[in-house]
Amino acid sequence: MMKAIQIPKSLIEETITRIRDAILTGELPLGSKLSEQRLADMLGVSRSPVAQALAVLKTEGLVEVYPKRGSFVYMPDARTVSELCEYRAILETAALQLSLERQSPLLLTSMRASVEAMEGALQAKDLQAYSRHDMAFHLAFLSHCDNRQLESAYSRSISTVIGVRTHVFMSGSPHPMRSMDEHRQILAACEAGDPQAACRLLEIHIHHLDKDFINMG
Incomplete structure (x- = not known):
C-alpha cells in the first residue's frame, strides 16, 4: 500500500519557531484566538504543520486549547x-x-x-x-x-x-x-x-x- 508523504521535519520545526516568535514578540497577543487556517495562510503552508506546531507549543505552555472553542495564545493569571x-x-x-x-x-x-x-x-x-x-x-x-x-x-x-x-x-x-x-x-x-x-x-x-x-x- 502506498504510504502518505511525510511533511519534512524541518518545515514543522520552522512553523513552530515562527509561531513561537510571533507570540514572544507580541505579534500574536496573549489571549488571542489562533486560527489554523489563518496561520497557514500567513506562513504559506498547509494546516497540518500548523496543527502540529500548536500541539508542541501547548506542551511549552504558550498555547491553550479549549474544546469547542479552539486554540488561544496563553493568558496566565x-x-x-x-x-x-x-x-x-x-x-x-x-x-x-x-x-x-x-x-x-x-x-x-x-x-x-x-x-x-x-x-x-x-x-x-x-x-x-x-x-x-x-x-x-x-x-x-x-x-x-x-x-x-x-x-x-x-x-x-x-x-x-x-x-x-x-x-x-x-x-x-x-x-x-x-x-x-x-x-x-x-x-x-x-x-x-x-x-x-x-x-x-x-x-x-x-x-x-x-x-x-x-x-x-
Missing part, C-alpha cells in the same frame, strides 16, 4: 505569573553566582554589551529591541554558569516569562526606565565583586514583573 517569577528568580540567581565564580570576565563582557544595546534601544524608543537585549542580559547568566542542566531547565521554562514581559512592555507601561536603572545596578554590583548584592537586586528586579502584570488588570 496573576498567581501563575507570580510563580513563574519566583521560579525564574531561583534559577537566575543561582546561575549568576556560578557565572561570577566560573566565567566572570566573559559574563561581565556580555552584560556590558547588553546594557549598551538596551540603552540604544531605549533612546530609539524601540521596545521590542529593548526586550530582546534585556533577555540577552539575563541569558548571559545561563551561558556562563558552566552548568548544562541549569541552562536546559531554564530554556524549557523561559518562553512563558518572555511572553508576559513583552505583553507588559508593549502595554505602554512606564517601567522601562526603571528596568534600565535596575540592569545598570546589577551590572555595577557584579563589577564590584559583590554577588550577594547582585543577586538581591536581581531578585527584586524579576519580581517587578508580577507587580506590573497585576497593575495592568
Whole structure:
C-alpha cells in the first residue's frame, strides 16, 4: 500500500519557531484566538504543520486549547505569573553566582554589551529591541554558569516569562526606565565583586514583573 508523504521535519520545526516568535514578540497577543487556517495562510503552508506546531507549543505552555472553542495564545493569571517569577528568580540567581565564580570576565563582557544595546534601544524608543537585549542580559547568566542542566531547565521554562514581559512592555507601561536603572545596578554590583548584592537586586528586579502584570488588570 502506498504510504502518505511525510511533511519534512524541518518545515514543522520552522512553523513552530515562527509561531513561537510571533507570540514572544507580541505579534500574536496573549489571549488571542489562533486560527489554523489563518496561520497557514500567513506562513504559506498547509494546516497540518500548523496543527502540529500548536500541539508542541501547548506542551511549552504558550498555547491553550479549549474544546469547542479552539486554540488561544496563553493568558496566565496573576498567581501563575507570580510563580513563574519566583521560579525564574531561583534559577537566575543561582546561575549568576556560578557565572561570577566560573566565567566572570566573559559574563561581565556580555552584560556590558547588553546594557549598551538596551540603552540604544531605549533612546530609539524601540521596545521590542529593548526586550530582546534585556533577555540577552539575563541569558548571559545561563551561558556562563558552566552548568548544562541549569541552562536546559531554564530554556524549557523561559518562553512563558518572555511572553508576559513583552505583553507588559508593549502595554505602554512606564517601567522601562526603571528596568534600565535596575540592569545598570546589577551590572555595577557584579563589577564590584559583590554577588550577594547582585543577586538581591536581581531578585527584586524579576519580581517587578508580577507587580506590573497585576497593575495592568
